[in-house]
Amino acid sequence: MTGASSACQQSGCLTCSDYNGWLxxxxxxxxxxxxxxxxxxxVCMTSCPPGFHGNRSPERSTCTKCRSECDSCFTKNFCTRCRTGFYLHLGKCQESCPDGMVHSDAQRECVPGCPAECESCVNSESCTRCRPGLYQLSGRCYHVCPDDYEPNDELMECTPQVHCEVGEWSEWSPCSKSGRTCGFKRGQETRTRQVLQYPSPFGKPCPDISEIKECLVKRRKCPGGRRKTERNGRRSRNNRKDKESQE
Structure with a gap:
């Protein structure tokens, strides 16, 4: 059946066929x-689907397929977006870009060549090697590394700064003086903490890992101190007696 049914007209169709659809x-x-x-x-459409472009004429407007390398096109010979693996340049999709230009995988286009600070690049947005004296970070080249990064002259890259990390303080040591904990009134107490992460050359340095403070103790004699004094006294008296007898 051919005609202008209400179903045809609702879909933009003027005439249609049960077998061939819209005519x-x-x-x-x-x-x-x-x-x-x-x-x-x-099928009648207000715009052509992806991969096709519209040809308007007074008699009949049709959708024509783009070239095989085009994702979308304005005319058959003028692409507006390329399929994966091709790059757009002056309306044509090419597998490689002309001299002085590089491909952008994100845009699927040929774009201006490497930035001035690059010695080589993947595309206009990503350097693979910087010119001498510059440092590379995430595809870009820097004279001075960004905050929280530092220059690595061996790799010529900006690497993350590493700051010192230390653990908790230990308990204060017993009050002592010259290694002894008795026989004095004033002494010192100490405490320490461990370095957990040493800093990189430009990272924050480590704080003090030991502290000393003055302390007071109740003065007491060391154990055995009196007997030792008595022995020393007897030894001194015996030495004097021996000396006198020799005279």
Missing amino acids: SCRPRFFMHLERIGMKQIG
Whole structure:
């Protein structure tokens, strides 16, 4: 059956067929042929699907397939976006870019070559090697590394700064003097902490890892101190007696 049924008109169709679908479209609609198995069915659309461009004419407006390397196009010979693996340049999709230009995988386009600070690059946004004297970080080249990064002259890269990290303080030691804890009134107590992470050359240095403070103790004699004094006294008296007898 061929005619202008209400179903046709609601879909932008002017005339249609039970077998071939839409045969003609209303003004401002495009005729697009969709393949279903071994036959093609006409469909009326306000705009052509991806991979096709519209050809308008007073008699019939149709959708025409873009070139195989194009994702979308303005005309058959003027691409506006390329398929993966091709790069757009002056309306054409190419597998490689002309001299002085590099490809952008994100845009699928040929873009201006390496930035001035790059010696080599993947594309205009990502350097793989910087010019002498510059440091590389995430595809960019720097005269001075950004905050929280420091220059690595061996790799010529900006590397993250590493700051010193220390553990908790130990308990204060017993009050002592010259290694003894008795026989004095004033002494010192000490405490320490461990370095958990040593800093990089430009990182924050380590704080003090030991502290000393003065302390007072109740003065007491060391154990055995009195007997030792008595022995020393007897030894001194015996020495004097021996000396006198020799005279």
